[in-house]
Amino acid sequence: MPPLLRPFLLLLALAALPAAAEPERALKIGVLDFMGEDAALARWDATGTALNAALPEHRFELVALDIPALETALEAGALDFVITNPGHYAALEYRFHISRIATAETGDPVASTLVAKAPMAGIGALAGKRLAVVSPEAFGGFQVIWDEMVSADAGLPGRVELVVTGFPMQRAADAVLAGEADAAVLRGCLLETLRSADPARYGPLHAVATRPAAETACAVSSAVYPGWPFAKTPATSPALAKQVAVALLSMQEGDLWTVPLDYQPVHDLLRRLRIGPYARTGPVSLSDFIADYRDWLIALAIALAFWALYSVRIETLVRRRTRALDAANAGLKREMAERRRAEEADRLHRRELEHVARLSILGEMASSIAHELNQPLSAISNYAQGLRMRLQTGNGAPEELGRAAGEIAGQADRAALVIKRIRAFVRKRESLRAPVSLSTLLRETEALYEGVLRRAGVSAEMQVEKDLPEVMADRVQLQQVLLNLVQNAVDAMEDTVPDERRITLRCARHTDPTRGPGICLSVRDRGCGLGPEALDRFAEAFYTTKPEGIGLGLALSRSIVEAHGGWMRAETPEQGDGLRVLVWLPEREET
Secondary structure (H helix, E strand, C coil): CCCCCCHHHHHHHHHHHHCCCCCCCCCEEECCCCCHHHHHHHHHHHHHHHHHHCCHHHCCEEEEECCCHHHHHHHHHCCCEEECCCHHHHHHHHHHHECCCCCCCCCCCEEEEEECCCCCCCCCHHHCCEEECCCCCCCHHHHHHHHHHHCCCCCCHHHCCEECCCCCCHHHHHHHCCCCEEEEEEEEHHHCCCHHHHEEEEECCCCCCCCECCCCCCCCCCCCCCCCCECCCCCCCHHHHHHHHHHHHCCCCCCEEEEECCCCCEEEEEEEHCCCCCCCCCCCCCHHHHHHCHHHHHHHHHHHHHHHHHHHHHHHHHHHHHHHHHHHHHHHHHHHHHHHHHHHHHHHHHHHHHHHHHHHHHHHHHHHHHHHHHHHHHHHHHHHHHHHHHHCCCCCCCCHHHHHHHHHHHHHHHHHHHHHCCCHCCCCCCCCCCEECHHHHHHHHHHHHHHHHHHCCCCEEEEECCCCCCEEHHHHHHHHHHHHHHHHHHCCCCCCCCHEEEEEEEEEEECCCCCCCEEEEEEEEECCCHHHHHCCCCCCCCCCCCCCCCCCHHHHHHHHHHHHEEEEEEEECCCCEEEEEEEEEECCCCC
């Protein structure tokens, strides 16, 4: 039969019995069943027989019930008397207002015994073990040992795993034998009873964590409490309860009874465990809260202490790192300021070098520039003298005089343009980038190097591709690069036969594999060229093949080209002697 149906069937049976017993209703005595129905009825059979003999006008009937069924029967009013353990009685006294009229004087002691197959050094050894109990509500089957564990260590019950076996109580012993639990809680003297009834089965079990008890010869692991009470329910009349009490005290056989004992030790246990009538239902005081959660509060305090120490450490590390970062940031700012000053000084130095280089180029071109200026000045002088002579003789026609004046003005403009270009070339100024057409730049620069070529007996050939795109550049700086390359080409052909002295200037589109589309300007001479070592060190600062050179012209030219996002390199032509210098600049991006 399923255990859950048993209480209800018993209740129905109890409710039906009075009707069957009419006109005399049987008085029901509910007895707690912890060893099985037959064992419970057998134990209290002498008590039932004595009551029926002493009070023949009434008929008493014993009903074996477990804890839930006993409480259900009381709630339904189906019981007149109750025999149960002291702890359960205290709870029933509070809930159902039953009152004891006698206490068992003989029989097994109300105490608990811990049993196990292996020795156990004290009750504290239960920590981390599995403990078999008949029920958490069982007084001798759990609550007494629970109180012992709390007395030894308040946190011990939380470290013990309960294995609830249910009634009858020998199931807890069977759980230890089956390896389902490490120890079990039995009622006092039950181990001796089991071993006497079946020594082969229960012989391996031993009482552990025992303590001396004068009240019994059985091995117990707890204090001994007052015996089981015989209590009446509120529906039972006081007169009948008095007759029953007298009959119980007069018994001479079976379990004997005595006057009701003091159950204060039982109440103290329940109060310590806060169960039964002492279970908390209202607000919890601070002291109770601390007592209940002492281990958790200690763990929380330790965690908070570690957290505080960790926070302090982190704060210290953060402050230390912040100071280090501030120092590093200050050093970085100083370094950046020094770098800006160095870059500014380098920029100014490069401007000075560029200016000196332009002046040097201009010095080398001085004779050609003087020749360029001498031609328009001589023409102006000739035209002016001719005009004066015609005016003196009075035979100058107005048309001829006007034409001569126009020639004088044209030659003056030519001289002014040469001077303007020279001043623009040598003037010290900031780099100004603007769209520049390289083909136009070649033609404008031709006037500056034409005299140099003519004096050295060098011819120039210009090859410019049509419709070239513009580049973003500083016009004067590119003129400086071009004049420097032309001057180096002229110097390289000092020992070249006069018929072979020629320079080829070429300007065409060229796409760089890594930088994209652009324009390549090349200056090719027919001079002595450069060897492998000189080619590797081409345009290196302070390296020159000229006896009187200082090695800055080509280095400055390369820095100018690279500053414009381009490159400059030299190569040996495929045919003939000489050297070709290539300058590549990126196309201007359309906006």
